[in-house]
Amino acid sequence: MKTSSNDRINKFLADLQLISADKLEVIEHVRKTFLSANDKITEEIKYGGLVFALSNVLIGGVFAYKGHVSIEFSNGAEFPDPSAVLEGKGKSRRHLKIFELADVDAKGAGVFVAEAIRRNVLDL
Numbered sequence: 001m002k003t004s005s006n007d008r009i010n011k012f013l014a015d016l017q018l019i020s021a022d023k024l025e026v027i028e029h030v031r032k033t034f035l036s037a038n039d040k041i042t043e044e045i046k047y048g049g050l051v052f053a054l055s056n057v058l059i060g061g062v063f064a065y066k067g068h069v070s071i072e073f074s075n076g077a078e079f080p081d082p083s084a085v086l087e088g089k090g091k092s093r094r095h096l097k098i099f100e101l102a103d104v105d106a107k108g109a110g111v112f113v114a115e116a117i118r119r120n121v122l123d124l
Contacts, residue, residue, distance in 0.1 A: 008045045026069045030062040059116040069098040
């Protein structure tokens with residue numbers, strides 16, 4: 001994956017490589033999914049993970065935990081989820097728990113990223 005022009009992101013990814021190469025592989029795949037979905041998406045380190053915004057509106061993020069990686073969607077509670085893979089009970093946020101790289105695609109992360117972008121564009 002390409003490095004970032006943001007030194008904090010590069011340091012985050014380098015640190016993650018030292019801690020867990022498996023989680024880094026998942027996070028890099030999720031990062032590519034977000035960044036390739038729309039060329040106006042920006043990324044930054046916030047809340048202990050990597051977050052993605054479109055038009056300065058936070059649409060999602062990816063966070064490494066001890067046993068899994070979590071892909072968060074700011075307004076995920078509004079997303080169609082016929083397979084019921086989104087988790088969480090909060091008012092608006094939902095997440096996907098990723099235990100291995102194959103889970104990213106198996107749980108439809110790209111579809112949810114596209115939905116997050118679509119909803120952001122509609123709200124502008």
